[in-house]
Amino acid sequence: MEKNEIRKSVLGKRNNLSHEAQCLKSEAIFESIKNLAFIKETTCVASFVNFKSEVQTDAINQWLLDLNKILLLPRIDPSRKIMQFYQVTDLNQLIVSPYGIREPNPLIHPHHPSHAIDLVLTPGVAFDNSGYRIGYGGGYYDRLFASISEKVPRIGVAFAIQSVPNIPTDTYDQPVHALVTENGLKNFKTPTASL
Numbered sequence: 001m002e003k004n005e006i007r008k009s010v011l012g013k014r015n016n017l018s019h020e021a022q023c024l025k026s027e028a029i030f031e032s033i034k035n036l037a038f039i040k041e042t043t044c045v046a047s048f049v050n051f052k053s054e055v056q057t058d059a060i061n062q063w064l065l066d067l068n069k070i071l072l073l074p075r076i077d078p079s080r081k082i083m084q085f086y087q088v089t090d091l092n093q094l095i096v097s098p099y100g101i102r103e104p105n106p107l108i109h110p111h112h113p114s115h116a117i118d119l120v121l122t123p124g125v126a127f128d129n130s131g132y133r134i135g136y137g138g139g140y141y142d143r144l145f146a147s148i149s150e151k152v153p154r155i156g157v158a159f160a161i162q163s164v165p166n167i168p169t170d171t172y173d174q175p176v177h178a179l180v181t182e183n184g185l186k187n188f189k190t191p192t193a194s195l
């Protein structure tokens with residue numbers, strides 16, 4: 001299947017999860033993330049704010065804040081095709097962007113350089129058995145991963161129904177090192193992954 005077909009098919013399945021199933025699965029994913037021992041060693045975590053039928057991340061983000069992590073959330077500039085991270089300390093201060101994602105407000109949230117990130121919790125539409133991912137098609141995470149060290153752990157956060165056997169790859173595609181779903185954490189055999 002081509003990327004676009006996979007994107008459509010997985011989004012169809014994800015949109016079909018009941019609200020209750022989404023909540024329960026998101027809670028299970030949060031529990032798995034809490035059990036990741038190496039999070040203790042991180043200072044600066046790039047996370048995301050769920051939109052549409054994605055895994056709900058507010059509880060995860062609040063937990064990171066409660067642990068005194070530097071929490072970075074993304075904001076995109078679609079005309080320049082760039083994504084930047086801002087430090088957020090209060091999730092109530094996010095503002096809704098024109099395409100409907102809650103994002104940091106650059107007027108009050110400090111911009112943070114991406115080289116300071118030491119863990120990336122990564123959204124996605126589909127992930128395959130090697131860690132390759134399909135997102136919403138902007139290439140924002142591919143560009144982020146190309147610009148930071150490969151040693152920085154990148155963990156996909158998704159429902160198990162978003163796992164697919166194989167995604168066709170282009171030269172710019174960047175895999176995640178692991179995927180956390182409601183069934184737990186799965187590590188991929190990537191050259192630099194060591195979780």
Ligand SMILES: Nc1nc2c(c(=O)[nH]1)N(C=O)[C@@H](CNc1ccc(C(=O)N[C@@H](CCC(=O)O)C(=O)O)cc1)CN2
Pocket residue numbers: 048049050051054074075076083099101123124135136137138139140141
């Ligand atoms: N929760 C979350 N935040 C995220 C991402 C994500 O996947 N999930 N992103 C991951 O990159 C970035 C946002 N990426 C986006 C990419 C496309 C569209 C969008 O509205 N696309 C149009 C079609 C655009 C086109 O192809 O012309 C649409 O879906 O209608 C929105 C956000 C940063 N923040």
Ligand SMILES: Nc1ncnc2c1ncn2[C@@H]1O[C@H](COP(=O)(O)OP(=O)(O)OP(=O)(O)O)[C@@H](O)[C@H]1O
Pocket residue numbers: 124133134135136137138139140141142143146172173
């Ligand atoms: N490192 C890069 N430099 C420049 N352009 C890139 C880079 N990586 C990806 N792109 C461009 O981004 C576009 C979208 O890529 P792709 O369809 O793989 O996005 P995606 O992984 O679904 O989206 P996202 O990462 O935003 O979730 C492609 O047209 C590609 O040319």
